[in-house]
Amino acid sequence: MKSPTIQTLIISVFLFTIQTSLASPPTLGSVFTQCIIGLKPSNPCSPIQNFTYTPQNPKFLIILNNYVRNLRYFNNTTRKPIAIVAAADVTHIQATITCAKKLSLQLRIRSGGHDYDGLSYLSTVDFVVLDMFNLRSIEFGRKLDTAWVQSGATLGEIYYGVANKSNDLRGFPAGICPGLGAGGHFSDAKIVDAKGRVLDRTSMGEDLFWALRGGGAASFCVVLAWKIKLVPVPEKVTVFNVEAVGKRGGVNTKELVVKWQEIADKIDNSLFIRLTLSTSNKTVKASFMGMFLGDSSRLLEIMTKEFPELGLNKTECIEMKWIESVLFWLSIPPGTAPTSVMLNRIPQKQIYLKRKSDYVQKPISRTGLDAIFKVLLENENVTMAWNPYGGRMSEIPSTETAFPHRAGNKFKIQYAANWFVPGEEVAKECMSQTERVFEAMTPYVSKNPREAFLNYRDVDIGTSLNSTYEEGKVYGVKYFKNNFERLVSVKSRVDPDNFFRYEQSIPVPSSH
Template sequence: MATHTMVAAAALALCLFAAAAADKHAGAQPPALAPAAAAHDISSCLLSNGVSNFSLPSSPSYTPLLDSSIRNLRFELPGVGKPAAVILPASKRDLQSAVVCARAASLAIRVRSGGHSYEGLSYTTENHVPFVVIDLAGLNRVRVDRRSATAWAESGATLGEVYHAVGLSGGRNLAFSAGSCSTVGMGGHTAGGGFGLLSRKYALAADNVIDAVLIDPSGRALTRATMDDDVFWAIRGGGGGSFGVVYAWKLRLVPVPDNITVFSIGRTGPVELIAGLMHRWQYVGPSLPDEFYLSTYIPTRSSNGNLSMSFTGQVLGTKRHAMAVLSQTFPELGLAESELSEVSWLESAVKFAGLSSVADLTNRQPGVRQYSKSKSDYVRAPISKQDAIKILRYMSAGPEGSIQLDPYGGAMARIGSTVTPFPHRAGYLYSIQYGVSWKASEIDRADEYIGWLRSFYTFMAPYVSKNPRAAYVNYLDLDLGTNGWKNATGGTSVAHAASWGERYFFTNFDRLVRAKSKVDPENVFNNAQSIPPLHYDREH
């Protein structure tokens, strides 16, 4: 693979891998309506509550609106169930009405902010359960207060829109710590933690949330001052779709220099060379000073017997500082000063999103879409060079895919594992994102490609975290288990949900269940891997 092509693929991977009144128990709920009846029922409710911006299956706007934020084409296939309505709230009041009307129509609620759910959980359901999509694209306002270094961002804002507002309103010296893909929505990304290039210096997006407005199952708007402490804790890293709809987040902005150093470089060679770089990176990436971010991306397959990998770097400092540190800690990389650039933080966001200009940060169009499947892991002890060779040889025979290794440590490791639901703190060297993708002409081989990824995941078991084998909730993976619910407020037992909940959250899963039981005891907000309330252990 040519170096420039591989670096572009790495930037794309950062984006693609790269981000969401109680009744009695479900037995007393009215029966689920057929989709046509449900659509009529909810349309009447919405109109009577002043909500006019929605689309039904009979409308010409329905399919373009539904498909507008579907990033993974696996969930656009004809066999995937479609919602009874797609609602585009334009205000907090509209959002509150959408929640109340969906409940009144006995429709399951799916909330979509950017559409990047790895398993399509923000716009699909299981077992043909009738549902509605509340699309937050119209709730995308960002208000920056430069004096207090804070911002209020509605959940429908994309990371690109947030960065654009912060960079232009806050000047060159303010930033927000979150992911690199500009079309990821704030809602789901922040709800699951939100890792990015500033995380080793300033922790996760969720770690920088200082207030929020949450719409609960009865349609009430709760703030940090009025919601339960467990609930405010839960919405900052406990995953989207379980506790309500976050209308907006108050964010702590962070200081950055006028200019920072960035680079994206490729290296190609025999398996021993690439394995040596991978092996050495494990000792460097997670141990660099906090102001350094250095990840690596390795595609599957080989070319003329050679493998490829690329490195993405960001340093909150000058090129001279970056070279001084990296030439000493990672001489094997052979980094040249000519491969580094000094840019503003906002310009770095453009670069790592694979865009051409600052203005492009506000473009919500999905860009490249593909059929894909992803999984995740965490590593606590470095993988030996000999084992790295085995891993790369396994990958070289695989279908089109990759692994992305993201360094942890720094500020993330100094935050306790129970401060937020995100538990992957001290002791975790890096995360692994696995992915395979295929073209429309290869749909009949999708099961084969997904099967290879699952086999590779099994192969990796000796080298990654154990008891439990950890995973990141923002890289949703239904292979870990599902609720299997069959009605709008259906669910599963807490014991069953622990099979994946403890892998995402470890012991924090128990507190998430308590928070769920407080704010949503009737399980109005649910999905295939949502947190169940306690009463499901008693009544299911």
């Protein structure tokens, strides 16, 4: 049953329509549009109707699908929003919040990035997408040690801007995917809350500011901009990517993985080595991809001492600028593309995909690795990326920010399955393979809870369709561990009516 407010708005728009034409009764999208247009004040230089798209608009599907990064949700059967507001001004955000609340519509906030399971543009009920891609300015501090970044900016845009502004002598430590949103990496913020108020760190309060850093900001507010800290980088960094299929230099793959587990989280803080396990010709392939903040001579000294089994040699080390290393991580060969390609917001090729995550706190034994290699060979569509922690991650208390996965974790796992052929049977098989590998890893990963990484969204670990505390705790403790209850407390204070909610949002306590 519609609320009286919705009925009144629909009747008003309907009567207006009848007086002017014989058109069909207004859609919920047109009611929403009339609501946001009618609000005052608005920015006369940026009228909201110019940035609002309903399904009747020929640009609607283009705007919607531009930031769909998973072809599983790029189809005619997926439920579509009743409208998209591609906000270009803070008043657009405020109007969207006001009218979504008035019409009892759920709000989905989208600012680019992975969103592997599509929670920023999917819902089972009527909803509006607030798309932030127009808000992507980057303003650098005078000393080039900070920058204010609007929430629609991508990491590629930040990386490119930082490198060009600072003559390649500063960088920003974040993800390897240029298309990822900038959210989460910040030292200050400007937001719009459920009441439509624009707040900064002081006015929002330190508890909400704490929650935004790693707690999933979309559970609490709409973020307008982040203030990030930039870091100095050397003139040259060194990268490498070496593979072992069966063995490398006389050392079998399993022994290389054993050694990697021993040193990856303890090696020099300037060196990062990711291990990826996949299959090739019925054999497990281990890829060791690394970056060192320094020259190749110093890197080889460290590797000879700490990881001689890998046999890294001079010809496999490539020195380049830090900004060029971003392309290297995308598997773009050096010199084959300008760094400006990281400004491309729309991927040239889309894929069907599934992602899951885990944390490992104890080295996996040789017997365990044998079992893992066996299950990978039985599920050849799945790869595992092992990302080492340690270093600075281990020095920050787990309660410093809402992100809790710090000391005690040796590495994080991303399970990845990609496929390129449409069809339910193909999708079912690839999803099943991912789940089989995930289940086989149970003995070797964190327990009570089995931890998960928020940015690798995975609806399999729990959802809150009814937005209850009990449902939310199932996935909440996996993403946030002991920080979950504090996040619930913050949520109950800043958004007691649970306006900012979605399938894996922070819930309010049951008493609410």
